[in-house]
Amino acid sequence: MAWDFSTDPEFQQQLDWMSRFVREEIWPLESLWRELGLEGLQRALEPLKREVKERGLWAAHLPVELGGQGMGQVRLGLMHEVLGTSPIAPLAFGNAAPDSGNSEILALAGTEEQKERWLHPLLAGDLRSAFSMTEPDTPGSDPTQLRTSARRDGDEWILDGRKWFTSNGSIADFLIVMAVSNPDARPSQRASMFIVPVDTPGVQIVRDVPTMEHPWESFGSYGGHAEVIYDGVRIPAQALLGGEGDGFVIAQQRLVPGRIHHCMRWLGVARRAFDMMCERATYRHAHGSLLADKQTVQNWIADSAAEMQAARLMTLHAAWVMDTAGARAARTEVAMVKFYGARVLHDVIDRALQVHGSLGYSTDLPLEQMYRFARAARIYDGPDEVHRQSVARHVLAAYAPPADGVPSEHLPTRRERARARFAELLELVSAND
Numbered sequence: 001m002a003w004d005f006s007t008d009p010e011f012q013q014q015l016d017w018m019s020r021f022v023r024e025e026i027w028p029l030e031s032l033w034r035e036l037g038l039e040g041l042q043r044a045l046e047p048l049k050r051e052v053k054e055r056g057l058w059a060a061h062l063p064v065e066l067g068g069q070g071m072g073q074v075r076l077g078l079m080h081e082v083l084g085t086s087p088i089a090p091l092a093f094g095n096a097a098p099d100s101g102n103s104e105i106l107a108l109a110g111t112e113e114q115k116e117r118w119l120h121p122l123l124a125g126d127l128r129s130a131f132s133m134t135e136p137d138t139p140g141s142d143p144t145q146l147r148t149s150a151r152r153d154g155d156e157w158i159l160d161g162r163k164w165f166t167s168n169g170s171i172a173d174f175l176i177v178m179a180v181s182n183p184d185a186r187p188s189q190r191a192s193m194f195i196v197p198v199d200t201p202g203v204q205i206v207r208d209v210p211t212m213e214h215p216w217e218s219f220g221s222y223g224g225h226a227e228v229i230y231d232g233v234r235i236p237a238q239a240l241l242g243g244e245g246d247g248f249v250i251a252q253q254r255l256v257p258g259r260i261h262h263c264m265r266w267l268g269v270a271r272r273a274f275d276m277m278c279e280r281a282t283y284r285h286a287h288g289s290l291l292a293d294k295q296t297v298q299n300w301i302a303d304s305a306a307e308m309q310a311a312r313l314m315t316l317h318a319a320w321v322m323d324t325a326g327a328r329a330a331r332t333e334v335a336m337v338k339f340y341g342a343r344v345l346h347d348v349i350d351r352a353l354q355v356h357g358s359l360g361y362s363t364d365l366p367l368e369q370m371y372r373f374a375r376a377a378r379i380y381d382g383p384d385e386v387h388r389q390s391v392a393r394h395v396l397a398a399y400a401p402p403a404d405g406v407p408s409e410h411l412p413t414r415r416e417r418a419r420a421r422f423a424e425l426l427e428l429v430s431a432n433d
C-alpha cells in the first residue's frame with residue numbers, strides 16, 4: 001500500500017535552495033518595487049533569473065521539450081508554495097501569471113508558427129501577454145454568455161467587443177482573446193481563442209481599472225487590470241488558437257492546473273502572515289500578559305495552523321490526482337481547494353492583521369496589502385460560489401432519494417427491520433429473562 005507524505009530528498013534540496021534564495025535575494029526587492037519601476041525591477045531580476053536557469057528551475061510549469069522542467073503538479077505545487085511568499089518571486093522563476101498560463105495555452109494549442117512567434121519570446125522574457133476573457137456586461141462566472149464576437153471575413157477574423165480585468169493588458173505585447181465565433185453552436189463550443197497583437201488597429205486599451213489592490217489611478221503598471229475595447233479588429237485566420245469552438249476546452253486545460261498553483265502560492269502568503277502573527281504574540285504585552293498567553297490569540301494561532309495544514313494537504317492531494325489521473329479527474333478536488341484555500345488565506349491574514357492592531361492596518365507592514373490581495377482570491381478563476389456549486393453537484397450525484405420516501409437512517413424504521421431480522425435472538429433473550 002502506497003501512502004507517502006515525504007518529498008524526495010533531491011527535490012527537497014531544490015526547495016531548500018528556493019526558500020533561501022527567495023528570502024535573501026527577492027524579499028529585499030519588494031520594498032523598492034514601486035521606486036524601481038518595471039524596467040528597474042527587470043534589471044534587478046536579470047542576474048537572479050540566470051541563477052534560476054542554471055539551477056534548472058526556469059519555467060518549471062512547461063514540458064521539457066518547451067524549455068520547462070516537466071515536474072508534474074505535486075512538485076510544482078511545492079515550488080509555488082515557496083514562490084508565493086513574494087509577489088515578485090514568480091517573475092524571477094519564469095512562471096508569473098498571466099504569462100505562465102498563456103505559455104501553457106500556447107504550448108498546448110499553438111501551431112509551430114505560433115510557438116515560434118509568441119511562445120519562445122514569451123518564455124525568454126522578451127514579450128508580455130494577457131488573457132482577455134471577462135467582460136463588464138456579461139457574467140464572467142458563466143462565460144457561455146460572452147458577447148465579444150469573432151466574425152470570419154475571407155482570410156481574416158474581425159473582433160468586436162469590450163473586455164475588462166485583462167490582467168497586464170496595458171503592458172502586454174499580445175492578448176489572448178476569447179470571442180464567440182459561432183453563436184449557433186452548443187454553448188460550450190461557441191467560443192474560440194485568438195492571438196491579437198496589442199498594436200493591431202481597433203485594439204484600444206482604455207484604462208487600468210483601479211481596484212481594491214491598486215486603488216490609485218495608474219496606467220501601464222505590472223499587475224494592472226485593463227479595460228480593452230476591440231473595435232473591428234482584423235486579424236489573419238492564422239491568429240486562431242487551437243480549433244474553432246475550442247475556446248472553453250483550452251481555457252479549462254489552462255485553469256485547472258493554474259488553480260492549484262494559486263492555492264499553493266496563497267499558502268506561501270498565509271505562512272508569511274502567520275509568522276508575523278506568531279512573532280507579534282511573543283513580544284506584545286497587554287493587560288498583564290503577552291498576547292501569546294491570551295486564549296483568543298492562542299485559538300487564532302492553533303486554528304490558522306490547522307487550516308493551513310488542511311489546505312496544504314488538500315492542494316497537494318488535488319495535484320497528486322492530477323498527476324496520476326489527469327486534470328479532468330481532479331476537477332472536484334481542485335474546485336474544493338480553490339474556495340477552501342481562498343478562505344484560509346483570508347482568515348489567516350485577517351487574524352494576523354488584528355493581532356498587530358493599528359500597525360497591522362498601516363502600510364508599515366505588508367499585512368494590509370496581503371488582505372486586499374486575499375479578497376480577490378474569492379473572485380478570480382471562478383467565484384467561490386461557482387466552485388461550491390460544482391463540488392456539491394459532484395457530491396450529490398452519488399445520492400438518490402430513498403425508494404420508500406423514508407430517510408435511510410430513520411430509527412423507528414431501522415429498529416422495525418432489525419427486529420424482524422433478529423426475531424429469533426430477541427425471542428431467546430426474552431425467554432431467558
Ligand SMILES: Cc1cc2nc3c(=O)[nH]c(=O)nc-3n(C[C@H](O)[C@H](O)[C@H](O)COP(=O)(O)OP(=O)(O)OC[C@H]3O[C@@H](n4cnc5c(N)ncnc54)[C@H](O)[C@@H]3O)c2cc1C
Binds near residue numbers: 142
Ligand atoms: C484580481 C483579478 C484578476 C483577474 N484577471 C483576469 C484576467 O486576466 N483575464 C480575465 O479574462 N478575467 C480576469 N478576471 C476576472 C474574473 O475571472 C471574473 O471577475 C470572475 O470570473 C467573475 O466574473 P464577474 O466579475 O463577471 O462576476 P459575475 O459572474 O457577475 O458574478 C458575480 C457574483 O455572482 C455570484 N454568482 C455567480 N454565479 C453563481 C452561482 N452559480 N451560484 C451562486 N452565486 C453565483 C457570485 O457571488 C459572484 O461573485 C480577474 C478578476 C480579478 C478580481
